[in-house]
Amino acid sequence: MDAVIDQEWTSKVSRNERLLLDGCFDLFHYGHANALRQAKEFGGDLVAATHSDDEIRRCKGEPLYSWSERIQIVRAIKWVDDVIEDAPYSVSVSDLRRFQVDFAVHGDDVSIGADGRDSHILTKEAGMFKMIRRTRGISSTTILGRLLDAAESPSVLQAEKEESKAEKADQHVKENQPQPNNITESQSEELIEIADKLWCSSAVIVSTPSQQIKFIGGRPQINSTTPDKQIVYTCGSFDLCHAGTVKFLEQAKALGDCLVVGIFSDQLVRWMLGDQFPIVTLEHRALCLSALSVVDHIVLNAPSEQKDILELLDHLDVKTFAVLNQCITSQSLASKLEFGHPIEKSSIDLKWSGSVSTIDRPVVSFDSIIFRLSQKSEQIQKTFDVKNSKVISLNLPGNYNVV
The missing domain is CATH 3.40.50.620 (HUPs)
Structure with missing residues (x-):
């Protein structure tokens, strides 16, 4: 998919402006951390916004970490200045104003909402969007697959x-x-x-x-x-x-x-x-x-x-x-x-x-995560299919893994 990348999407902001990076943050990994780091480098206060379990189920599939656990993790990240606990999956301009935020931040992959549209189309059209490079080589889906393999190793578990x-x-x-x-x-x-x-x-x-x-x-x-x-x-x-x-x-x-x-x-x-x-x-x-x-x-x-x-x-x-x-x-x-x-x-x-x-x-603990996995095996399989169908790369030039 070819796309035009607006130069304003990658420009710095003033120190008193607030940026919002929303995400599921399930099976938290360094790609999530790198996204938060890049968002902070725009120069303003960084607000991490999480989605509820129900919102994730509606748009992506079954989460493995609970809502409160995902909130606890993002609060612990060194670049996060504030956390919004219940953000919609598709952030609108009115949502940004309600949260007193100036810009929404997302990776150069298009996030598709439940309606089949770009989740950030409205903020892009309003000039309230910033883009970062998506970190390649790691994803929650990949980790989930490895966990499924590990769950079949009883001698360890x-x-x-x-x-x-x-x-x-x-x-x-x-x-x-x-x-x-x-x-x-x-x-x-x-x-x-x-x-x-x-x-x-x-x-x-x-x-x-x-x-x-x-x-x-x-x-x-x-x-x-x-x-x-x-x-x-x-x-x-x-x-x-x-x-x-x-x-x-x-x-x-x-x-x-x-x-x-x-x-x-x-x-x-x-x-x-x-x-x-x-x-x-x-x-x-x-x-x-x-x-x-x-x-x-x-x-x-x-x-x-x-x-x-x-x-x-x-x-x-x-x-x-x-x-x-x-x-x-x-x-x-x-x-x-x-x-x-x-x-x-x-x-x-x-x-x-x-x-x-x-x-x-x-x-x-690791054991409790594996137990959840076994209890949600059918839903987890559906989550694989949903996640794999909702990422469209825009191929932003540059090294995606510069950390």
């Missing part, structure tokens, strides 16, 4: 097999397999490229021949930029960005002044959980987390072994290590691994001068 799998994960250094944290030179270069893209300071960890942790690439070392702050560290796969992820990280941040988040590599997650994992690549997981206002620093290729974690805590002068309460036995390994990676608290207390803080598991 069944809680009764947790103990043996957890023991296997803890002992993998002793087995005749390469350590997941040992990476090649080309892999380290790729990780440095990822670190340089993130929207917060970051670093990459490699294991040296002496098995000592070393930082490479990224931005200035974390502890050198925070000499007088209480540093909190936590780690995990962070495979999905959901309301539970946000809540856990907010609670972790409240334990100190600066939150450092360690993210496990794709290789490590795959080794622990199987070929269906991770659902989202390390690059996309890191970009998404770096958009959260509570995350100050990110460590890529974070260690999972106790001795390596202890070395990292000491290197960063971490005062508090935030872990997940593991009292709940009916959770899968995938859910245990997603954040607050568990370590033997007694051993850490003996070897490290900092403190370990336990955070209760949020209501929303």
Whole structure:
């Protein structure tokens, strides 16, 4: 489809003007975050507008995250100044005036409303529209497909097999397999490229021949930029960005002044959980987390072994290590691994001068998302068909993935 792109759609606005970017924000990913970032760069106050569950069902299909959960996520994004909780799917000029907003913002893909028309046609005609580049390579539909595949892997999702799998994960250094944290030179270069893209300071960890942790690439070392702050560290796969992820990280941040988040590599997650994992690549997981206002620093290729974690805590002068309460036995390994990676608290207390803080598991977790998926399987399949039929690319020139 050929289309004329109005130059006014990409021009800056004054600081006292307000821009509205509406969306479903279901299965929140870095494409959503990048859209909010681009919208903020127009120069005014950014208002994120969410749609109700009923509105999404009417126009697109069945959402997997609840309305309140999607609101919680967008409120946590660092570029969002305000949130409108109940916006219509097709935003009109009168809607913008009701919300006291000057411009609607959307990607260069045409969003089709329930009436079959461009959802933003009215704001475009009124000169109240701004366009951003849609981020290629990631979508809620893609993530949904990967979740459906993962849901068919009972060895990972069944809680009764947790103990043996957890023991296997803890002992993998002793087995005749390469350590997941040992990476090649080309892999380290790729990780440095990822670190340089993130929207917060970051670093990459490699294991040296002496098995000592070393930082490479990224931005200035974390502890050198925070000499007088209480540093909190936590780690995990962070495979999905959901309301539970946000809540856990907010609670972790409240334990100190600066939150450092360690993210496990794709290789490590795959080794622990199987070929269906991770659902989202390390690059996309890191970009998404770096958009959260509570995350100050990110460590890529974070260690999972106790001795390596202890070395990292000491290197960063971490005062508090935030872990997940593991009292709940009916959770899968995938859910245990997603954040607050568990370590033997007694051993850490003996070897490290900092403190370990336990955070209760949020209501929303990987397991609860998979359960919803199983309960909505028929509706979800319909959602696939609806989503795939409602995107028309306008092919705005430029690099869609500049972050």
